[in-house]
Amino acid sequence: MQPVIGTMSISLDGVGAGRNQTEDRPFGDVPVGVLHRWMFEAPEESRPEIDLILGAGAYVMGRNMFGPVRGEWDRDWRGWWGPNPPYHTPVFVLTHHPHDPIEMEGGTTFHFVTDGIHAALDRARDAAGDLPVHIAGGVSTLNAYLRAGLVDELRLQIAPCILGEGLRPFEGLSDLALEPIAARGVPLATHVRYRVLRSGLEG
Helix, strand or coil, rough: CCCCCEEEEEEECCCCCCCCCCCCCCCCCCCCCCCCHHHHHHHHHHHHHHHHHHCCEEEEHHHHHCCCCCCCCCCCCCCCCCCCCCCCCCEECCCCCCCCEEEEECCCEEECCCCCHHHHHHHHHHHHCCCCCCEEECHHHHHHHHHHHCCCEEEEEECCCCCCCCCCCCCCCCCCCEEEEEEEEEEEEEEEEEEEEEECCCC
8 A cells, every 4th residue: 555644844843834824824823935945945955855745646635735715615716836736646635615626737636525534545545556645734634644543654844943833743642653764954954754653642
């Protein structure tokens, strides 16, 4: 079975996003770019890690990562990434509200899954062929998959900053056990990979 890989950029103190997301502030109270300078300001320094992120056969993401729309789909929102998102494969978006698939340029199709994280992962596995499935975020989605013990490998891009307040993907995961696979530093991030040995709830 294909590996399930969770990937996220976080601060040194473990923040993956801010609260109070809006259309103008996709990361909420965390300024745009703070956690992702490594990707946008110096992509060639992190080309191997970017290629790994973009090498999935399918992706799963939460609704907040897809966009700021809450409740019923009352507008034609197609994601933050413009007409040609970087995924170029099927993306399965967790939501409580049904939505028809959205086909984008470059091979990306957003599918909307209303029956939970296991159903979304099953559909992603069916679509991925022999390639990995990536849990692409956001914070609560990665946390949910870790809690359920469904992540095989964790890839973190640790930005050299302290944010203090925000949403943390490892909140409540006191039983998480990781085995280091690789680590590599570049000026704007430390890239680390872990095998997930055990995950679960606090207490």
